[in-house]
Amino acid sequence: MWKVKIALVSCGTEYSGIQKEIEKAANKFGAEIILPEIDLDYIDESYEKFGFSAQSSSLKLMIARAMAIVEGRSKPDAVFIATCFRCAEAALVRNEVRRFIQNNTRIPVVTYSFTERTKADELFIRMEALATTVTRRNILAREKQEGLTLGLDSGSTTTKAVVMENNEVIGTGWTSTKDIIESAKTAAAEAFGQTDYDWDDLDGIGTTGYGRFTMGQEFGAELIQEELSVNAKGAVYLADCQKGEATVLDIGGMDNKVITVNNGIPDNFTMGGICAGASGRFLDMTSRRLDVDITELGPLAVQGDWRKAMLNSYCIVFGIQDLVTTLAAGGSKADVAAAACHSVSEQVYEQQLQEIDIREPLIQVGGTSLISGLVKAVSETLGGIEVIVPEYSQHIGAVGAALLVSGMGHRQDNK
Amino acid sequence: MGENMVKIAVYPPNSLILADLLERRGHTPLVLQKQIRQKIKDPEIDSPPMNITEEDPIKGLKYAAIEVPSGVRGRMSIIGPIIDEAEAAIVVDGAPYGFGCIGCARTNELSIFLLRNKGIPVLELNYPTNQDETYVMVNQINEFVDSLEQTAEEE
Amino acid sequence: MSQNLTMSPDLGKEDWDPDVITRMIFIGPGAHVSEQEIVSEFHMLDLPLTIKNTCYGSMISGKSEDVYKAIEEIRKLDPNHIFTKERGFAPGDPRRCRGHRFGPREGFHQMEKEYRILGFVAEALVDEFKKIMDDCIENK
Numbered sequence: 001m002w003k004v005k006i007a008l009v010s011c012g013t014e015y016s017g018i019q020k021e022i023e024k025a026a027n028k029f030g031a032e033i034i035l036p037e038i039d040l041d042y043i044d045e046s047y048e049k050f051g052f053s054a055q056s057s058s059l060k061l062m063i064a065r066a067m068a069i070v071e072g073r074s075k076p077d078a079v080f081i082a083t084c085f086r087c088a089e090a091a092l093v094r095n096e097v098r099r100f101i102q103n104n105t106r107i108p109v110v111t112y113s114f115t116e117r118t119k120a121d122e123l124f125i126r127m128e129a130l131a132t133t134v135t136r137r138n139i140l141a142r143e144k145q146e147g148l149t150l151g152l153d154s155g156s157t158t159t160k161a162v163v164m165e166n167n168e169v170i171g172t173g174w175t176s177t178k179d180i181i182e183s184a185k186t187a188a189a190e191a192f193g194q195t196d197y198d199w200d201d202l203d204g205i206g207t208t209g210y211g212r213f214t215m216g217q218e219f220g221a222e223l224i225q226e227e228l229s230v231n232a233k234g235a236v237y238l239a240d241c242q243k244g245e246a247t248v249l250d251i252g253g254m255d256n257k258v259i260t261v262n263n264g265i266p267d268n269f270t271m272g273g274i275c276a277g278a279s280g281r282f283l284d285m286t287s288r289r290l291d292v293d294i295t296e297l298g299p300l301a302v303q304g305d306w307r308k309a310m311l312n313s314y315c316i317v318f319g320i321q322d323l324v325t326t327l328a329a330g331g332s333k334a335d336v337a338a339a340a341c342h343s344v345s346e347q348v349y350e351q352q353l354q355e356i357d358i359r360e361p362l363i364q365v366g367g368t369s370l371i372s373g374l375v376k377a378v379s380e381t382l383g384g385i386e387v388i389v390p391e392y393s394q395h396i397g398a399v400g401a402a403l404l405v406s407g408m409g410h411r412q413d414n415k
Numbered sequence: 416m417g418e419n420m421v422k423i424a425v426y427p428p429n430s431l432i433l434a435d436l437l438e439r440r441g442h443t444p445l446v447l448q449k450q451i452r453q454k455i456k457d458p459e460i461d462s463p464p465m466n467i468t469e470e471d472p473i474k475g476l477k478y479a480a481i482e483v484p485s486g487v488r489g490r491m492s493i494i495g496p497i498i499d500e501a502e503a504a505i506v507v508d509g510a511p512y513g514f515g516c517i518g519c520a521r522t523n524e525l526s527i528f529l530l531r532n533k534g535i536p537v538l539e540l541n542y543p544t545n546q547d548e549t550y551v552m553v554n555q556i557n558e559f560v561d562s563l564e565q566t567a568e569e570e
Numbered sequence: 571m572s573q574n575l576t577m578s579p580d581l582g583k584e585d586w587d588p589d590v591i592t593r594m595i596f597i598g599p600g601a602h603v604s605e606q607e608i609v610s611e612f613h614m615l616d617l618p619l620t621i622k623n624t625c626y627g628s629m630i631s632g633k634s635e636d637v638y639k640a641i642e643e644i645r646k647l648d649p650n651h652i653f654t655k656e657r658g659f660a661p662g663d664p665r666r667c668r669g670h671r672f673g674p675r676e677g678f679h680q681m682e683k684e685y686r687i688l689g690f691v692a693e694a695l696v697d698e699f700k701k702i703m704d705d706c707i708e709n710k
Contacts, residue, residue, distance in 0.1 A: 015467055015486045015519070016467070016489050017468045017470070017489060056519050057512040058518025084484030085485070087484040089520065116469045116472035116485040430655075431655040431685075432684055432687070434656070435653045438654075448658040451658030451659070452588070452592075453588065455658060511683035543687060546693065550693075553694035553695065553698065
């Protein structure tokens with residue numbers, strides 16, 4: 001059986017006790033890990049040529065392995081670049097090596113900074129994305145939607161549906177996730193309701209999100225794809241950033257995703273979900289305390305100044321308490337709303353954004369991207385970076401699935 | 416020889432030349448390969464190739480704080496015990512380094528610092544690049560070993 | 571052939587024995603013995619050892635007592651040009667053998683570099699030996 005060969009470019013994953021986990025993750029998706037073969041002279045030569053003076057010899061080896069891939073001495077299908085979390089020297093080399101491979105080859109790359117606690121489960125989605133990028137390159141290369149397609153995104157809290165025709169979104173649906181299939185049907189019905197079409201008119205169906213397999217089986221989807229590739233694709237498509245670099249940020253109700261993208265293909269990814277203070281839930285609570293609808297929170301926050309509201313904790317329990325105290329002391333609702341947005345943004349930065357090399361533009365997606373105050377806060381947190389919120393940003397996964405499945409479905413051919 | 420044998424840590428800890436020169440004089444070079452052998456010969460731990468598990472970077476906390484990257488702590492869990500055992504040390508500056516255990520500059524900086532601050536006799540040398548410098552290195556090592564033997568005899 | 575890095579090695583009972591050790595033997599430039607002679611000498615010692623010819627010299631594996639005895643004997647062939655060091659992994663261990671791992675093992679590059687000054691070290695040892703001899707003759 002042919003296996004996807006993933007070259008490991010690292011300064012020593014085995015000294016963090018995670019080598020086995022990397023192997024396990026790769027094997028699960030029909031891939032295997034290889035090391036590019038090189039000799040000493042080649043290491044010295046490529047290190048000189050590359051021009052980064054690293055003190056650690058393993059980083060020299062890392063550079064040489066990247067060079068061997070770029071120069072075609074080693075021919076892997078994909079590259080996994082990994083260094084220790086919190087090592088500055090390795091982070092610099094990791095990013096430069098990543099850029100070097102991406103600028104000079106078409107080989108997909110995923111990067112990761114690990115700790116000894118990194119487990120195969122965390123690596124699965126990355127390895128799956130790498131393996132599918134290799135085996136489904138032609139699908140991911142799609143830049144235009146054609147025909148009539150339905151995209152379904154079954155998330156842990158909400159299910160989204162999008163109907164697309166001839167490169168336009170013509171219907172959208174949204175419902176909270178209960179039973180996966182029933183919720184998908186409800187969201188799809190809402191989307192179809194805005195069009196003159198129904199299930200029978202479709203050319204193809206694409207599914208993504210946690211419930212992608214269940215939905216895919218039920219509806220006979222032509223494309224069942226993990227959300228990393230789909231969301232990245234949907235975001236760059238809607239934001240018109242299909243070429244070059246970008247970062248996709250999704251601050252969710254429960255978990256957050258940050259995906260870095262190069263020419264429409266994801267190459268790094270962080271996901272968090274242990275702190276409600278760094279999630280949309282914090283803003284949901286704030287709007288309830290302020291007695292405003294969540295849709296009003298954003299515009300309110302934009303008018304306010306976060307510095308004027310006391311917020312000593314980012315915690316969803318203690319932080320919200322502080323905001324209540326500010327209100328009781330006569331603080332303005334706008335300032336409190338701004339402080340809440342600022343707090344969430346800071347926490348997302350603390351917990352996730354600093355692990356990844358953020359590239360402009362930042363495309364903010366998901367339901368929280370509609371809260372303008374949060375978008376403003378994210379831009380400020382990142383030093384005034386350009387943040388794009390494309391149309392349909394809350395339906396990103398469904399749009400990505402509808403886009404990617406076009407050209408794959410031929411349901412009308414048999415009729 | 417024998418009773419006056421001194422346990423000498425060398426850095427780089429896997430150097431062929433350093434280990435060989437000390438062994439010729441009947442001393443025990445504390446080398447990395449022995450540590451590695453212990454790790455890999457434990458069939459109970461199923462994490463090849465190195466059998467470093469999640470536990471080892473935790474053991475490395477003895478030498479470096481939790482904020483230090485896991486790869487440094489994992490390596491220290493192998494190199495640290497050599498430092499603990501050392502009665503003398505030879506540190507060679509500018510030596511060629513391999514890529515595995517000693518491929519991390521931060522680990523090496525910490526290890527050398529710990530050796531220098533242990534209060535044991537330490538010989539510091541520059542890695543030779545030509546014949547004359549090599550002569551100097553071999554002589555310095557031999558003189559250092561002589562001085563260790565004298566001290567051991569006097570005690 | 572698998573290029574899997576973390577295969578579970580299928581090792582013999584001996585390979586798991588902590589008392590079984592492996593040493594690499596290098597022949598420095600200007601040596602008076604050949605790799606073949608060293609290997610033959612190892613065989614002649616009639617010790618229970620695994621002996622392997624390699625690109626740099628040879629590798630022996632066995633109970634530590636036997637290995638150290640063999641090393642002592644071998645050094646006598648050409649004391650100033652034979653160098654030896656420990657090896658963590660047994661010969662052919664799939665976790666380190668480049669045939670399986672599809673890439674050289676980590677220590678190899680360092681060994682290559684150290685080998686480049688091995689000739690100078692050998693000469694320094696020869697000189698020192700001469701000096702000691704001269705001193706002895708003078709003092710007599």
